[in-house]
Amino acid sequence: MREDPRRRFTFGFTIEDTEMKLWYCDRSQTVASQPFNFITDHETLIHFFLSLSYASPVQLGWDPTIAIQEHDLQYRITVQSGDGTECVYRTLEVLSKSSASVLHGPGTRVWKAVRVVDGHDYGDPVVLKDCWVSCDRQREGTIHERLRNANSSDAFREAFENMFLTVEQHGDVVIDPGIQRQPDLTPLIMPPEEMKKNGYNIPPVSATLKPRAARSLWREITYTKSRHERKVHYRIVFKEICKSIKHATSLQEVFKALGEICSALKLMHQTGWVHRDVSIGNILIDSHGKARLSDLEYAKDMKDTNDPEFRIGTANFVAVEVQTQQYAFRPLNPPSVSPASDTRSITSDDLAEKRSYLDSAARPHSDSSSDLSISPPLFAFRYNPLHDLESLWWIAVYFIFTTEVANYADLDEKGQDRQLGLDGCVLRLFCDFEERKMDMIDGWDRRFLDRCQCLHPSIRPIGRDLERLRVVLVTTYAQCEANRGSITLEPLEGLHDSIQELFFSISKEISEEPTLAHVLPATNCHPVPRPVQPGSSSHNTASSSGKRSRSDSSDEESATVGNGTPIASTSLSGSRKRARIEREQEESAPRVGMQTRSKTRAQTNNRKQ
Template sequence: MTRISTPPPGVPVTPDTLPQPKQTSLAGYHSGDLALGRTAVPNGLGAIPQVPLEYFKSAALPPLRKQIDIGKIKTSLEGAEAWSRHSGWTAIKEPKLSGVSEEETLEPLSKVFDAVVCEAAKDLHTPATLRFVSRPTQSPHSDLPDSSLPDAYLLLLEKKSVDIPGAKKNSAKNSDHDSWYDIAVSFEFKKSDGTAERKYVIWGLHHIMRSDPCRRAAFGVTIENTEMRFWFTCRAVTLVSKSFNFFSEPEHLIHFFCALVFAENHELGWDPTIRRVCVEDETQYIITVETEDGRTIEYQTTKVISDFGVDGVSGRGTRIFKVHLRSRDGKLDAEPVVLKDSWRESDRDREDKILEQIFDDLRKLGTEVEQEARQYFLTVVEAGDVTVHGMIDGTTSLLHGSDLPADCASYALSVDGILKAKPTRSSEGLAQSLPSVPGATKHSKIQHRIHFRLVFKEVCTPIHELQHLGTAFQTLQDVLKGLLTLQLLHSVGWVHRDVSTGNALRAGEVGKLADLEYAKRMNSKASNEVCTGTLDFMACEVEAQKYLFEPPKVLSVADFFKDNKDKDKFPYKFNPLHDMESLWWIATWILYRHVDKVGHQQSEAQRKWFDELFPGRFNARFSAFSADVDYEVLPTSFQPAAFTVVSAMRQALKIAYIASENSMPPAYTDALAELQRVFTSHLADGVKHSKHVELHTPGVKRSYQEDPMFESRDNKHLKVRSFLRSLPKC
């Protein structure tokens, strides 16, 4: 096997980016408590760009129709006594002086909306697409549980939602039930001056983007007495405009209404390449994939496999569906496939392109090596970037090619309450991904994203859903055995950088490694602003962003300064040992998370060790890795495998790190080769010791059986969707 070349001395190394946790991966957000969710979302954003009104109008809003003259409309409204330059909007009293409730004070905003639209329509032949609705005591319908009550919203006249039998109806007289899936703009009002409404409007934006696969962007408005702000979010950024007095400066509100009301649906943030349908009383989606050779193919969903990726307001927004090919006459192909819908950073290659680069590198080792390798990766059936109205769908087009203005300030989203930084321990035993985002920085550039779709042949089972310990270890063993996935990546100089339970899959009798979007060549000098990691399975050095196993040195003063210069020359860099450590964390997580009998709970000691090893916060990985782990707290049937996997494999990792970091940059080639041999041997022992050992999530009853050793897609029931639908997502 070809070995990896350690970067030679003297070659500058680009350090990787320090990751930080997303608040929407923490327990408070997933508790179902609306107040905690409304705290988590703005806390996760931290601070967002506050942009001038003119920038917001040109970048975030749809362009005005040519016939619309804002100055003329303002003059006409003044002539019709709808607005006065002395007292503002005649239909609305200054909120904090009105003497009535917020609902009564701001309900007449609908009259302002109607007056503006009526004047604008006089010179247009384009019908309005939105209407103003104010039902502040009623919660719009959503497939996800959500009891939030927006004060008002702009609603599509031709709705995108579908009627689902049994869905909650709106109690307003003579009205159909409103749906979040038809809301283009959500409004939040407050009579007094202040900032309390920001978390409510952000929650509304967040709920639209997390719950609706048909949305690419969303808008919001906050009103605090006479001050108004506009809001916009997409997968790359959330923006807020500077405030203005909508009584004395009506032109901004007139522009806002006119830009949106006469816009096409795709300009309002909807995706024309995916549509919602009702199938057997359930919501499903028909999704179009456009390939690079110009073919358009339709797939219809039958299940949501995963949508944890939409929990963040911005980011990849990954959704994974089980789908069937749909013919022109609406018939579905019998064989299921998997469709991935996601938004990659614009400076990254699409995942299928990365796969081909890996295979090209493997081909240099021989065609047999390449063919052997292909069975350990997912098979891409179709791939392509999404196009909307002839343009690549990305945040660049949503923002009309604009970057942030040079004088862009940050708008702090301070909210009450701080969430405890600990991932959810779900009742289904899912490994909660804790994606990472860059720390707070000055807002000077938008990291734009491109919308893409991939279709994979294999319908796999993530390792965290396997139901026998032997099968789980065998899956990890497959990842290492011979020229399997990670070894093949490393042998041609690649690292994965996000090995987790969601990316270690089983298809029939073969282990596969998925989600290669963040894989890169070791000699790559590219550095991205955004990096990712799953905290429970992140290597210690990845979390710390420094090397932790260098031998202690006794240095003179001169040597001390020379040593520090060497560290500057060779900063921390991800290497293959970090991927290997992630495998150890997965194996350890499986053992300490589960029990071996239906309905049983973890012992207090096992639960304590699980929380010690996986505390769900940063700056805790190295101490957890270094601790003498007690495997005797595990169920008796787990212990033989645990001794081999938890204790022996961890010791081998330590030895590999120490050996590789005897020199800088780390010389990991020989250490990695030995570590791969040790891991393969110990995982084989783990399989041998746990062939008939079952895996059960504490307290959860299993309603079906599976093969003791090998699971196939034909008999594996995907149970994640029912759990996901019970959680709030963004």
Template sequence: MDENALYARPCIRSAPGAFNLDQQRPDAVFDLGESVAQVKPPYFVDHLLPKLRFGLSVKAILDTLTHPFPGETSAAINDDRWSAFRLDPAHDARWEPIVFRQLDEITEVIHRATGLPDDVRTVIFRSSCAHTLSTSERDNSSRPNGFASQRDVSLKDTHWHHIAVAGEYKKRSEDASDNRLKLIWSLSRTMRDDVRRRFAFGYTIEDRMMRLWFCNRSEVIVSLPFDFIRERFMFVHFILSITYAEEADLGWDPTIVRHHNPYTKTFFYDITVHPHNKPPVTYRTKQVLANVGAEAPLGRGTRVWRARRLENGQEVGQPVAVKDGWVDSDRDREGHVHEQIRASAPEGSEAAKHFDEYLLHVECYGDVLIDGVKDQTDALHRRGAALSTEYGRLSLLIPRREGSGSKEESERILCCPAKTHHRTVFKEVGTPLHNEKSLSVVFKALRNLVYVLQSLHTCRWVHRDISSGNILLVNGRLKLTDVEYAKHEDNETVHGVRTGTPNFMSTEVDSQTYHHIPSGPSNDTAKASDPVQAAQMDRFAVMRRSATDSDESNTESIGELPVLSPASTRRQKPVVSFTYNPLHDLESVWWLALWTLIARNYLRTNEDKDQAAFAARMADQATLSKHLFYKPTNRLQVMTANRFFTNYVNALRLLLKVKWAAVKLDACRDVLKTAFASADAKISDIAFATVVPRALYDQMFDTFDLVHRGMKKYNGEVYIARNVFALGKRDRNELEAGNDRNALSAIELALPASPPASPSTSEGEERPRKLRKLNETSAPGAGPNGSNA
């Protein structure tokens, strides 16, 4: 079975869609699929909560609580309810934080009933003294309504990394949706901010009904509600399990030790790596290199640090990059994939040289071990128990007004595979491409990336996750990283999650369908020699006509350009299993080049003397970025309609240098589109090593090289100020629903009469030599006469 046979599979973000944290907050529910699995409370107790401390009995403690403690006149339980809650919260007129602060009293008497000393408690349940905050008011310093935090940390000094369990309270059951939303934000915040957090617990209470929550990098699970006032056995079991649990059982990672630098008021960490069949190695972090992968609660949760190896408490050796994350348990580890890729290139071949020069070198790698056991989301966190579907899923969406929203949105479900905690240490330390401010340097890296990918493809590999974060610059030189999703042509393993970063993902991969099958005359479908091809041709003829019939019209207003109807772009189960191929890697590179060009704000130079005009051009450029990268229908038309992208570029007031480069990219897109049409015409017989014409690699190399050199001729260099304001998922959904109808300005701007002159060798840079073409003897799978075409 082909890997992509599953249809409409979710895509786990390898990087967030928005770089601004405030914009990511509304995305928390979206990141969880907008619904979570429900289980019975006994399942939650048996398979998710920490085991009870040896010697504790819930029944015995409940019996103790029905009698007064020595010297006291009243018991904690009276009239079949907690004495602290003589009134149900919904009927208590007092301020909400005061009402639920009574839970602190109950947790204290439960501890007293155990007879254990205070210092055996790992955490203490507390209520926040602050006013209950609405979701929109949450900021980086706010706390949940209630929480269980480390015993030796005072309330005023409690931060998110001290909190083991987050809780949210509401007096009214009608406020359940808002309560869940706040709890999801708290869980997401815990998983994001606490480097040591492997999983997290939570609870919500509306009136007297309580739910328990669990979150790791694969799933969020919630219990069915129970009455914490009457069903005291479940409540007491929860309090006891959490209070006396080991830190590892509460989700903290014992293989990471946190240190605080009092001078810089920052944290650094000692991280232990467990290489297979080798002694563990500890590294001390010096600087965070990347952590955007940890923004979403589900997924890889990747963080990368600059670090140095520790020996006898002393830092030794050269700086390295330590990568910590969660990989699909059934996937090869990244270090092993590096070994396989290098082994696929014949010794001494051009491909082998490319891999040595442009891929990172691995120092060591291994799965994280917790008390000698692999840290896995199913086998360890859920203790190997199957997740029951008997009780369905709990919606996290706040109910909409009648007539709004859609059925598809309310039924969206996200399922993540089981994951294993893993670490890889690389010998080189680099910075991601999106941090580079020089447009010339960026396109130089993209230029070299083309031939690195050619080597991969010729050796029958595809990368499958090209993004601005997966391309590093090490001392100014390109390094392609994040190859854990790279796949060899012979690998037929099936996974249920699409890979890639949405902004850069190929449109075919995004929809899991082939878009470029030649339609030809209407009777071609019946005459097609390949029945699979005939079925696909018939299906996509209507989609393609919808995108191309109006190519030549409406060039005066971007807002009126043709758009595909929802019916034509709705994801359907493909007639044939969709297969990722090397062309999809190259399309991702093209989208990355376009994103680099237009999703940026530029520094004003001497040629941009009119500040108002410059600001207007930047505004048009930001709008173009929004319409191209956050509307899937527009992305599809860019790659399928002949003049759709051209019309956009011609109708906007762009900087001369940006418009010039965009025209060059458009020409490159035409060649890419032709290659797709040729490949999709034979979708049942695509070979990785030959599907990409040699001319396409050359065209992309030459285009990126021309832009690289050209940008150096505009007043010496073109520098990027910052990334353009990025949209959150809520904004993207509004755009896709058609709720943003602001037409873009349509101002024709003449292109430069000729591209910038190539710099001479005397100006400091020799014309870059193309990487040598791969031939039959240097790389397997090459076509006749050494060609890949």
């Protein structure tokens, strides 16, 4: 199932001494039989193997809608739309398959593909996404169509087409193309109550991770509704071929994309929709450098009360309130600060005033006053647009804290200490749930600003800008939650534009700053583990980890483009010292002049000796 996209489910057996168990596994569940003695119980043993021997390929779990091309190890995949129309696509290359290694989950695979008509390629390459989704949820293509039709004006349609992907075709996978056209569903072997009663939950492990070990892991976890929910096989085809923001080539490109995504979120929020899964995997950059918001499978109309609320989103970037499923801000009267004001013009006096308010809102109260984190909510928690915007803040924080400008020509002990401090900040910001929570809602002891001291001096001003934005977000949260009986979204007026202006301003400053003009984000070489809430039960997700790639070359000459211009070497503070960024290189990208931190430290130790 991990290696072969044709595998829908699989059977197996295990033997311990004379006891044998039969197993069944799909993207929703793993079921085992009661053990039996295969020496004495011949009937069960023979029945099992004869069933496998006489079963058809479809009954054994193979997908008849995917055919392999053995000469080039690519696939021909049939995509069926709701009206029965079928199109065949030939895959060209794999764009993403990390989710396929997670046993119970969507098993998402994404290919670059081209449509095949009469045995020949037809049209431009497209993106084909194959996944397993909750059968009781709307399909991504349907949500895309509903959102697109939320406003019939030409201006809205044009803006939507520029900010989101274009769906070419989508539909459930139909294994039996007969009259009934039953979709490919995971079977309901046992009632959900029985599965929950007799299932095994692996509790979370509390471990102390060394900073280097923590940074060698990438765990992008998406919360889902239920471990035992039924799933349906689903495919969708998009016209645009894009790259993820995590593969951006500069911080300038990153913040420009974040600013453009503010417009996409504003468009959604104005129509009454929320995205609910804003992450670096869902922010794409097309061939023209334009950012697009993708993965609308969890998007929701806020007026739709039939869709129940549950914890959802990518754990690294999910809003703190969504993580806890509780409103985190006391219903007090906040200081009168307009969130629509220019976030970069906030003065130190403004910050002091806001921190004074946050101090009273976030400090622990006496025993006579119930604590918000443990008291029952006054009204049901609902996802709102501010949570999408907070996810953008976490993405920006992620990029500046996983971006390292290393001065390899003069890496002194102070620089090494700063890098170690940066490791600790990443652990606390993205691994420790309580620390992460307090960094967002806390306002009296400069928690986040203190963490920014670990950043490289040339990146530190961006951290201060993000602190100003954090204060505005927290203040807006308090204003939205001021009424004990309801949530008001009026304070969000103008907030999208203010955040967009801030991100665009940061992008412009980076382009004009010699030190940062060619700084490359290190999102692949410094991944972030998921945050874990202490005492929580195991989530119905698993994680995939990737190892940090290392350059085979120890050459310190800077990589250049065709005209000899350095792409990752700039002057630092007026000197001719080279400023570089560590990043995991794409297979097609040059690997000259890029070093891992371990090699740098080894060279430093050799110089000291």
